[in-house]
Amino acid sequence: DADVTQTPRNRITKTGKRIMLECSQTKGHDRMYWYRQDPGLGLRLIYYSFDVKDINKGEISDGYSVSRQAQAKFSLSLESAIPNQTALYFCATRRGTDTQYFGPGTRLTVL
C-alpha cells in the first residue's frame, strides 16, 4: 500500500466550483505540504503544516485554503476554482528534517 495517497487522481471541474483535494499518509509524519506543478516552473509550495494546530502559507496560497483534520490527513480546497488553477497538485510528508515523500499527484483541470 502507498504511504501517501491522494484523492481524486484526476478531476475536471468548471469555473466557480468548490473543489477539495485530499491527502492521507500512513508514514506517521508530523509535517505535510501541498504543492502545485506547472510546466517549466517546477513545484511551488501552496501551504504547509507542522502539526494539527499549525498551518502556514507558502509562496502561492492565494485562492487556496487547507485543513489538517488529523495528523494523517491534510486537505486542500479551492473555494472558487479558476482556469489558471489547472495544474498537477502534490501532497508531501516529512518527519523532522528528513526527506519529503510525495504522493502520486492529482491532475486538476478547471474549464
Added chain:
Amino acid sequence: AQSVTQLDSQVPVFEEAPVELRCNYSSSVSVYLFWYVQYPNQGLQLLLKYLSGSTLVKGINGFEAEFNKSQTSFHLRKPSVHISDTAEYFCAVAIRNKLTFGGGTRVLVKP
C-alpha cells in the same frame, strides 16, 4: 530568499551515453540539497540528497551529484543512461523545513 536554477529545460541523450544535469542555487545560509526524479504520470521520488559531509553523493539507479559550495552548484551525473532514465529531474534546496524547486529538466533517452 533562495532560488534554484536548472540550466537546461530538456536534455536529449543516447542510450549508454553519459548525462549531466546542471543545478545552481542562491542562498545566504547553509542549505540541504536534493535531486528528485518524476517518471511519466508518477509522483516525485528521491534520487539523492546532500546534508553534510562528503561533497560527492551517490544515489539510486547509478546517479551521483557533487556539491560545490564556491560555485553554489549541485550537478547530477550518470555515466551511462538507460531508456528507463527517461523522466523529469528536479533539483531542490531545503531551508527551514521548506523545499524550493528548480524548473525541472526533461531527459529523453534515445535508443
